[in-house]
Amino acid sequence: MPQIELRNLHKGFKTGEVLKGLSLSADEGEIVVVFGPSGTGKTVLLRLIAGVEDPDAGSISLMGRDVTDAAPETRGVGMAFQNFALFPHMSAYDNIASALTAHEKSAATIKAKVDRVGALLKIGHVMQHAPRELSNGQKQRTALARALVSDPRILLLDDPLRNVDAKLRYEMRLELPSLLKTAGSTVLYVTQDYKEAMALGDRIAVLLDGGFAQVATPAEVYLEPATLGVARLFGDPTVNVVPATPVLQEAEPVFEIGGRPLRLPAHYAHIAGRTCMIGIRPESLVVEETASPESFPVEVVAITPLNEKSVLLLRTTDGRELLAAEAGNEEATRRHGPAHARFDPNAVLVFDAASGRRIPPHLN
Incomplete structure (x- = not known):
């Protein structure tokens, strides 16, 4: 009781x-x-x-x-x-x-x-x-x-x-x-x-x-x-949010960041054609010097060391700002300027743009 x-x-x-x-x-x-x-x-x-x-x-x-x-x-x-x-x-x-x-x-x-x-x-x-x-x-x-x-x-x-x-x-x-x-x-x-x-x-x-x-x-x-409102309240830095209307390519939904097509897992195929907000936690973003098939170009604009982690302010080629969090103090080794970012597609959060409610994946 x-x-x-x-x-x-x-x-x-x-x-x-x-x-x-x-x-x-x-x-x-x-x-x-x-x-x-x-x-x-x-x-x-x-x-x-x-x-x-x-x-x-x-x-x-x-x-x-x-x-x-x-x-x-x-x-x-x-x-x-x-x-x-x-x-x-x-x-x-x-x-x-x-x-x-x-x-x-x-x-x-x-x-x-x-x-x-x-x-x-x-x-x-x-x-x-x-x-x-x-x-x-x-x-x-x-x-x-x-x-x-x-x-x-x-x-x-x-x-x-x-x-x-x-x-x-x-x-x-x-x-x-x-x-x-x-x-x-x-x-x-x-x-x-x-x-x-x-x-x-x-x-x-x-x-x-x-x-x-x-x-x-x-x-x-x-x-x-x-909801997206709940997601924004938990996390420091807060979750990155990218508006998108994914399209289906080879059974996988694809959306763009900075003009670069990025794939989501097939269990999100049901969001194709739907106006969404893609949530990416800063700790899920990996910033690298070299490009990979899963990455998109960014500019490292600012680095804020916070002892146990560093927060990177990134700018995409279309002017969107994203935050990435890296373990440790990277100020001495990380350089400002051109870089590439990627994220784990399985770690994304998808929200309906109109209601703000999370759209769960269709898992088998």
């Missing part, structure tokens, strides 16, 4: 409708990351589940119980906010314990639970510090500890790593999945960082235009994006 079940949720404000018939379910112990750009309604969704806001229509069920009209304190939900929301006059210990004191737990129970979650999050040494004495990383862990301490069956995390430094953000991406699995809660985790979504989620729910454009595993979202 799903621990969280949202059915046809609608929510609007004076500026317009934010959520438009949104539905989602999450199973016990599952981490579902709600991902999308700023302003798409991710925080609004969490506030609806927590009971802070009321939906205009639709229903919310938690642990098999309809809580659409239930008071927030009866929902059994833990929540951590992106701005920490710590009580400034309380120590870290008292901030964490406040979730238990509200339920009139005994002092011994409170101490045991606070000490346990403090050790788990490695903040035991700052328990008597006031929030103003804590680093952003310690504040973040304190807010998370407060959400975890009462062992909530359902945990809502509103972009909790947004206000911490890059080093801690990276460390917490590694630690959080096992930490959340240890807690055993069913988690909805909001973020607008695609790397965070890929690292933390059992599934990712991509929120766009008031609804979920795709709900799938991280691998599926990246390799089989439901």
Whole structure:
């Protein structure tokens, strides 16, 4: 039975409708990351589940119980906010314990639970510090500890790593999945960082235009994006997009880049004559000095070294700009100027130009 079940949720404000018939379910112990750009309604969704806001229509069920009209304190939900929301006059210990004191737990129970979650999050040494004495990383862990301490069956995390430094953000991406699995809660985790979504989620729910454009595993979202909009959100640099109307030659669809005909696999034969957008991930583009039957001429316009990889800005003979990503720092060996590029035809993504939806291959 799903621990969280949202059915046809609608929510609007004076500026317009934010959520438009949104539905989602999450199973016990599952981490579902709600991902999308700023302003798409991710925080609004969490506030609806927590009971802070009321939906205009639709229903919310938690642990098999309809809580659409239930008071927030009866929902059994833990929540951590992106701005920490710590009580400034309380120590870290008292901030964490406040979730238990509200339920009139005994002092011994409170101490045991606070000490346990403090050790788990490695903040035991700052328990008597006031929030103003804590680093952003310690504040973040304190807010998370407060959400975890009462062992909530359902945990809502509103972009909790947004206000911490890059080093801690990276460390917490590694630690959080096992930490959340240890807690055993069913988690909805909001973020607008695609790397965070890929690292933390059992599934990712991509929120766009008031609804979920795709709900799938991280691998599926990246390799089989439901729409061009989803494909553009995942990847750095973003996916290259080439408009095309392929024609069939010897049972294979052919399209052009820079006047050069390039073949796609036969399992894309059904796209012949259809106006498409061909998506090529930058890491799928290989830039070489010499031409090959599968390559097309380009000019290397700029090279940006990013330590673990280099990003190349390429320009085709018809003026189209493409991005390629190469492993390692190629600045010393890679030269600007004429070159040739090729890609793995089996790695392309094909989208319908009118709807933006991905056109899957016909595999036997």
